[in-house]
Amino acid sequence: MISASPAPLLDVEGLSILLKEKKRPDVAAVDDVSFSVAPGETLALVGESGAGKSLTALALMRLLPKTLGVAAKRITLDGRDLTAPSDNEIRAIRGSVMAMIFQDPLSSLNPVLTVERQLVEAIRLHEPISKADARRRALELLEMVRIPAAATRLAEYPHRLSGGMRQRVMIAMALAGRPKLILADEPTTALDVTISGQIIDLLMELQRDLGLGMLFITHDLHVVRTVAHRVAVMYSGRIVETGTVDEVFATPRHPYTEGLIQARPHGSFAVDGHRLREINGTVPVPAARPSGCAFEPRCARAEADCRAQVPPLVPDNDEGRAFACFHPLQERVA
Amino acid sequence: MTERTAKRLAIDDMVVEHRSRGGIVHAVAGVSLDLAAGETLGLVGESGCGKSSLARAIVGLNTPKSGSIRIDGQPTDTRRRGAQARQIQMVFQDPYGSLNPRSSVRELVEEPLSVHRLGSKAERRARAKELLERVGIPLAMHDRLPHQLSGGQRQRVGIARAIALEPKIIICDEPVSALDVSVQAQVLNLLLDLQREQDLTFLFISHDLEVVRYVSHRIAVMYLGVIVEIGPAEGIWSLPLHPYTRALMQTAGDAERVAATGPVVKLASELPNPLNPPSGCRFRTRCPLAIDRCSRDVPSLEDFGNGHRVACHRASEWAPQAMSGAA
Amino acid sequence: MLRRILLSPSGLIGLLLLLVIVGMALSAGYVFPKGPWALVARPYMWPGQRPGLLFGTDSLGRDILAAIFYGARVSLLVGFVATVCALAIGITVGAVAGYFGRGFDAVLMRITDAFQTIPGFLFAIVLVSILSPSVQNIVIAIAMVSWPPVARLTRAEVLRVRETEYVQSCKIIGMSTPRIILTQVLPNSLSPVIVVAAVLVATAIITEAGLSFLGLGDPNVMSWGTLINVGRPSIRSTWFIAVLPGLFVILTVLALNLLGDAINDALNPHFRKR
Numbered sequence A: 001m002i003s004a005s006p007a008p009l010l011d012v013e014g015l016s017i018l019l020k021e022k023k024r025p026d027v028a029a030v031d032d033v034s035f036s037v038a039p040g041e042t043l044a045l046v047g048e049s050g051a052g053k054s055l056t057a058l059a060l061m062r063l064l065p066k067t068l069g070v071a072a073k074r075i076t077l078d079g080r081d082l083t084a085p086s087d088n089e090i091r092a093i094r095g096s097v098m099a100m101i102f103q104d105p106l107s108s109l110n111p112v113l114t115v116e117r118q119l120v121e122a123i124r125l126h127e128p129i130s131k132a133d134a135r136r137r138a139l140e141l142l143e144m145v146r147i148p149a150a151a152t153r154l155a156e157y158p159h160r161l162s163g164g165m166r167q168r169v170m171i172a173m174a175l176a177g178r179p180k181l182i183l184a185d186e187p188t189t190a191l192d193v194t195i196s197g198q199i200i201d202l203l204m205e206l207q208r209d210l211g212l213g214m215l216f217i218t219h220d221l222h223v224v225r226t227v228a229h230r231v232a233v234m235y236s237g238r239i240v241e242t243g244t245v246d247e248v249f250a251t252p253r254h255p256y257t258e259g260l261i262q263a264r265p266h267g268s269f270a271v272d273g274h275r276l277r278e279i280n281g282t283v284p285v286p287a288a289r290p291s292g293c294a295f296e297p298r299c300a301r302a303e304a305d306c307r308a309q310v311p312p313l314v315p316d317n318d319e320g321r322a323f324a325c326f327h328p329l330q331e332r333v334a
Numbered sequence B: 001m002t003e004r005t006a007k008r009l010a011i012d013d014m015v016v017e018h019r020s021r022g023g024i025v026h027a028v029a030g031v032s033l034d035l036a037a038g039e040t041l042g043l044v045g046e047s048g049c050g051k052s053s054l055a056r057a058i059v060g061l062n063t064p065k066s067g068s069i070r071i072d073g074q075p076t077d078t079r080r081r082g083a084q085a086r087q088i089q090m091v092f093q094d095p096y097g098s099l100n101p102r103s104s105v106r107e108l109v110e111e112p113l114s115v116h117r118l119g120s121k122a123e124r125r126a127r128a129k130e131l132l133e134r135v136g137i138p139l140a141m142h143d144r145l146p147h148q149l150s151g152g153q154r155q156r157v158g159i160a161r162a163i164a165l166e167p168k169i170i171i172c173d174e175p176v177s178a179l180d181v182s183v184q185a186q187v188l189n190l191l192l193d194l195q196r197e198q199d200l201t202f203l204f205i206s207h208d209l210e211v212v213r214y215v216s217h218r219i220a221v222m223y224l225g226v227i228v229e230i231g232p233a234e235g236i237w238s239l240p241l242h243p244y245t246r247a248l249m250q251t252a253g254d255a256e257r258v259a260a261t262g263p264v265v266k267l268a269s270e271l272p273n274p275l276n277p278p279s280g281c282r283f284r285t286r287c288p289l290a291i292d293r294c295s296r297d298v299p300s301l302e303d304f305g306n307g308h309r310v311a312c313h314r315a316s317e318w319a320p321q322a323m324s325g326a327a
Numbered sequence C: 001m002l003r004r005i006l007l008s009p010s011g012l013i014g015l016l017l018l019l020v021i022v023g024m025a026l027s028a029g030y031v032f033p034k035g036p037w038a039l040v041a042r043p044y045m046w047p048g049q050r051p052g053l054l055f056g057t058d059s060l061g062r063d064i065l066a067a068i069f070y071g072a073r074v075s076l077l078v079g080f081v082a083t084v085c086a087l088a089i090g091i092t093v094g095a096v097a098g099y100f101g102r103g104f105d106a107v108l109m110r111i112t113d114a115f116q117t118i119p120g121f122l123f124a125i126v127l128v129s130i131l132s133p134s135v136q137n138i139v140i141a142i143a144m145v146s147w148p149p150v151a152r153l154t155r156a157e158v159l160r161v162r163e164t165e166y167v168q169s170c171k172i173i174g175m176s177t178p179r180i181i182l183t184q185v186l187p188n189s190l191s192p193v194i195v196v197a198a199v200l201v202a203t204a205i206i207t208e209a210g211l212s213f214l215g216l217g218d219p220n221v222m223s224w225g226t227l228i229n230v231g232r233p234s235i236r237s238t239w240f241i242a243v244l245p246g247l248f249v250i251l252t253v254l255a256l257n258l259l260g261d262a263i264n265d266a267l268n269p270h271f272r273k274r
């Protein structure tokens, strides 16, 4: 894949994740996915449930269960080759070069330890500093993620915090090792609109101030427009379209991207009575993915060749725009 | 919306309380709403503001502490569910939890008919088939169990079950929140088609402001158990007056356009403890525009014309002249 | 469901063992038309000593195999009837307490607590000694001490199920409360109770054997416990009189436990293949 920026922070080429099943042949839940993230850049990975977004992030962190196999042509992170890392390498990188924020902070924070204990542990894992210094840094981190009355929050247990506060603590934990890349897996999906707005603002500010690269996973197109510079649209384990956010939203070339944008309500039915554009059917599970283009059964533009072969992701311009469709939409939607 | 003499659904001063470990939660603290026939009222607000509590009180799942409900002018006792069932039905959020895992799709849709002893067995069967076909469940799936359907299909079954008794009013509590974007559009279209066909009245609860704007004729904004703003959907969308609504709209629509119509409101903090709501205006602990008076006086809903009503002491300061003149 | 039970080794073994024992109970009258009390030979004959007396004879010269066949009837009868009674009481109490909550819950659970604190076997001994030792009273005694766990389990499940949206949706379509409980709540609450039922049958069989061993069994029926009691004085020499029926108690209990495990696994969604 061609990337606009000279030296990407994260470069992934040909990543596949295989579901190993006993009786049937392996199924690729994520199938030959390539993308890159530059320093200070946010790439949004967007797609519906089951597209393989979380698996992709977990594969980078090497947090997948053993039942899943990972194969990649090349993964480099901050100049390091991570295609087939050893356990030690991955431990050295996890948290300090690359950190992850999950959708549900409660399940990723330890319920029986105070916020301070967990932060101090995370800090001292990456930096050989004294406990007192680590405590000072823990407080700094909580202030950095704008937790009001941070000093008093240090002694709290995670379940005593509201959803938004927990997510802020999660972000503080992720920042503890001073990472360069943040993988954020639907960090605001479980939160209310107003709180989710706050968390997104916070992530964007932190990214700007710290120059972080970010892989932002979401299914919310509105969030994509707000946070991301570039976007990769995933459908049934494959990237079907990628490019800058402005380009992809203004002139989607892949029918699925267009359908996804159109399916969201834009105006008022009460005013003009327009129906929403539907995409018929549902996303196939990996095992039932059609042999050609995965979107073919739902696609209005499908022709015979779409069934015969998987459309490759072909570059469309020098700025990293690419799409995987034999019969793409025209540049300007008439 | 043209005014009609007897509203299809009139909710008057509804109060719902929950006993919880910490004390009594005033989940709904005096809400009055009117819905005309064929109208959709969208209800938005943060998690925990009492939307579901209100919905459940209307369908009789909660016993309200006080307040009354009238359907076409007739007072309705919410506890006598049997009689009311034919008038008000509900579509739930969770397409996984709202269908009995042991009943087939057909049984689920026949159930309301058999409960009310409508028609013979064969007639009920035929009607269930008709209903399922109407909501787009193919015949081959009628004998399946819920777990053999996709989320969107389950939600369709829930809708078929809700319209089986030909109700006048359907309470939709986050009916598309658990669905994929592409499936959301299918279900929203279905709901709106049914509304047009059967002149249904919807109370449509959602936290997705764009969805609410799309389906609603009017929108009510709820905060900590009270309605803080209510009015025509396009009016609220383009000219939100309550600071809380303005904050919501700035996160959803295009922030700049909203900002041009009045003060920018950024919410820094989170919902206060519902066990102990603030005095005066309930929003004042988070309101960047609060003044002294806000902690003393409870603001009441004031009309700014065209049925756009706002409960804020300061709204008239940024309401356009034409509107505040109407107050 | 049945297929899943049969597919697991423990379920298959348990079910086969149980079928053998049920078969013995059913065929007792045909195989041994003279009944278990008939004196067929010399006392204390060792198993196999005379062809046709596979398990030998007891201290009075009765056929031990016949006693075991007839004993199976008593054990299974007591086990199943007592369990059915315990389930009836426990499920009713648990469902009412769980579904209606508040006052019902407080009172019924207080009563359940009271019954649960009574040591089961001692209570059965006392009850059977006060009433007369008959099969009917033994069943009553066992049922009285075994329903509390059923009630607790049912209540916990009902509490969970009654909050589900599908139950709420039945309220909204106007379904009556009894119909909701019977057609919606209970079918979705009882799977763990079925597992417990298998264990209850086993416990009841042990309790009955224990009572008969203490001489508190129904004197009119031959049960495994009776036979163990008969064999007790000569346990050092002709041990088989007590051990053989004991073996059958163990086998039956084992079968029921294996079956209970298999049902549990079959019902547990975590083990279920999608």
Ligand SMILES: Nc1ncnc2c1ncn2[C@@H]1O[C@H](COP(=O)(O)OP(=O)(O)OP(=O)(O)O)[C@@H](O)[C@H]1O
Residues within 6 Å of the ligand: A019, A029, A047, A048, A049, A050, A051, A052, A053, A054, A055, A056, A065, A067, A068, A219, A285, A286
């Ligand atoms: N541990 C696992 N074992 C087997 N299959 C899995 C596992 N984890 C995920 N899958 C399957 O892989 C596919 C991709 O899952 P993934 O969690 O990456 O989706 P996602 O895009 O993150 O969706 P969502 O928006 O629902 O989080 C799904 O079909 C899922 O069922």
Ligand SMILES: Nc1ncnc2c1ncn2[C@@H]1O[C@H](COP(=O)(O)OP(=O)(O)OP(=O)(O)O)[C@@H](O)[C@H]1O
Residues within 6 Å of the ligand: B018, B019, B020, B025, B027, B045, B046, B047, B048, B049, B050, B051, B052, B053, B054, B207, B274
């Ligand atoms: N059964 C209950 N017992 C005790 N408290 C309850 C109960 N149900 C709701 N509450 C409380 O009442 C308040 C309102 O809850 P409600 O579910 O009506 O909110 P909501 O607006 O529907 O939120 P959401 O968007 O999360 O569905 C909350 O503070 C909640 O904790």
Ligand code: SF4
Residues within 6 Å of the ligand: A254, A255, A256, A293, A294, A295, A296, A297, A299, A300, A301, A302, A303, A306, A311, A324, A325, A326, A327, A328
């Ligand atoms: S390749 Fe064919 S089926 Fe796939 S999206 Fe393009 S037109 Fe549709």
Ligand code: SF4
Residues within 6 Å of the ligand: B242, B243, B244, B281, B282, B283, B284, B285, B287, B288, B289, B290, B291, B294, B299, B311, B312, B313, B314, B315
């Ligand atoms: S009444 Fe006061 S506190 Fe309440 S919203 Fe208006 S300005 Fe803010």
Ligand SMILES: [Mg+2]
Residues within 6 Å of the ligand: A053, A054, A055, A185
């Ligand atoms: Mg995911």
Ligand SMILES: [Mg+2]
Residues within 6 Å of the ligand: B051, B052, B053, B173
């Ligand atoms: Mg709710």
